Amino acid sequence: MFGPTRYIAWMTRFFGKAPFDLATSGMPRATWTDLGAPEPALDDLAAYGRLTEAIASYNDCSAAEVVPALGTSNAIFLAYAAMLEPGDEIVVEHPGYEPLTRAAQGLGAVVRTFERRESETFRVVPERVAAAITPRTRAIVVTHHHNPTGAVLDDATIRELAAIAEARGAYVLVDEVYAPLEDLPESGVFRRSARKLASNVIAVGSLTKCYGLGMHRLGWVLGPPEIVERAGAALIATCGHLPLAHAARGAVALANIGKLAARSRALIGDKRSVVASWAETLPRARWSAPPSGIFGLLTLDGAGDLLPRIESWIEGHGILVSPATFFGVPNGLRLSWATLPRPRLEEALSKLAPLLLAK
Ligand SMILES: Cc1ncc(COP(=O)(O)O)c(C=O)c1O
Secondary structure, three states: OOOOOHHHHHHHHHOOOOOEEOOOOOOOOOOHHHHOOOOOOOOOOOHHHHHHHHHHHHHOOOHHHEEEEEHHHHHHHHHHHHHOOOOOEEEEEEOOOHHHHHHHHHOOOEEEEEEOOHHHOOOOOHHHHHHHOOOOEEEEEEEOOOOOOOOOOOHHHHHHHHHHHHOOOOEEEEEOOOHHHHOOOOOOOOOOOHHHOOOOEEEEEEOOOOOOOHHHOEEEEEOOHHHHHHHHHHHHHHHOOOOHHHHHHHHHHHHOHHHHHHHHHHHHOOHHHHHHHHHHOOOOEEEOOOOOOOEEEEEEOOOOOOHHHHHHHHHHHOEEOEEHHHHOOOOEEEEEOOOOOHHHHHHHHHHHHHHHHOO
16 A cells, blocks of 8 residues: 655645745746747657657667656656565665655565765765665665755766676666756756666656656656566556657657756756855754755754754745655755745845754
8 A cells, every 4th residue: 555655745735835945856847938849739649659769869778668657756656566576675775755665665565775874975885785685675776866965876886786786686776857967968868877877777767857847747767678568567557558648748848858958057057056155154054065956955963853943934934945854864954946046045045044053
């Protein structure tokens, strides 16, 4: 059975209600006009093939490796459904994005975790992952950028994880929904998909976070043949086939995605360094200092659970941040600079500072 996702339930309560949004972890919504392409015909069956080809071209892989999905959320579900039987285990990073755990549990899997530690700049330490693996492990699961800290994953580490998994006949699942933010691909091709690093790597992604197209649910699984086959079967079992309009719009969006990459780059500007400089002025807080991306993690030593304070700041000051308690870090908050223009961001940060200065 699928348990409730506490984080999503909390966000639904507060999303859109605070004038200063430092919580949304994706680019502001893009319109079809931003894409600079005409709306496609919505009744052409050839769109299904075009979408698969467009996903492959964007990710610089072959169409045989692609299963289109409804956003990364659905891609995670399909990837899990393709590899997990009840009682199987996965090893997921902690702190982490709750749905990666809930979806696996919903399919009857057992979730073990490995730590990404602040003292190690939240990088993935392969030896610690290896220590968490058992004969029942079917997948090692990581995010890039790491949600909630924004830490990045390098190719060498992913290859090491793939070798650890390979020795057990398991997979590495890389949720790369944020990965294009490392260097937004204005060429329209994302060349760094983890799928290309080893045969047992499965990558999931979408046009949600980096490009502002989340409402269109344009996602995918990239995997080896047996995963493509089983994820495709899971898709058929759960919805028959994806909507034709999803395929038609997705193919056009992907063909023009370079324009949205440029838009995102312009909207992000130098806001990451604005937040990093501000974080330095907070004597008790520690900043995860992500090297790219649109969010990072602030922690306060000895603060206890920040959730009540964060809720009072929404009510009292109109500032919305993500309580990191939902990611397994009660004394932290995730702060995003994706949506506010720079002057509003600076105003929000100055209103937020007292929350992090108070004892
Ligand atoms: C790590 C991670 N994966 C997946 C998703 C969901 O992506 P999508 O909106 O494309 O379903 C999110 C959303 O916050 C996320 O943080």
